[in-house]
Amino acid sequence: MEKFGKVKELIASVEADVxxxxxxxxxxxxxxxxxxxxxxxxxxxxxxxxVTEKKNTK
Structure with a gap:
């Protein structure tokens, strides 16, 4: 979940440049x-x- 939050932060940070x-x-x-x-x-x-790793370990 931490990495997904980072994705959202990156998108928000690039909005002005776009x-x-x-x-x-x-x-x-x-x-x-x-x-x-x-x-x-x-x-x-x-x-x-x-996600793949977690899915395959179940």
């Missing part, structure tokens, strides 16, 4: 969005592995 990139054309914000999305992908993969 707005700046898509509506303001700020390319630096786009770079930050891409980095955060990569972090989200990695975190999601960790969560998937934990």
């Amino acid at each position: 707005e700046k990139f898509y509506n303001g054309g700020n390319s630096a914000a786009g770079t930050r969005v891409r980095k955060t999305m990569q972090d989200l992908k990695n975190l999601a993969q960790e969560i998937r592995a934990e």
Whole structure:
């Protein structure tokens, strides 16, 4: 559950940069969005592995 909370925090933290990139054309914000999305992908993969492990140990 801790990692899921971190996913929510990451999404909330990137919201302003998404707005700046898509509506303001700020390319630096786009770079930050891409980095955060990569972090989200990695975190999601960790969560998937934990869920699979927990499911298989029951």
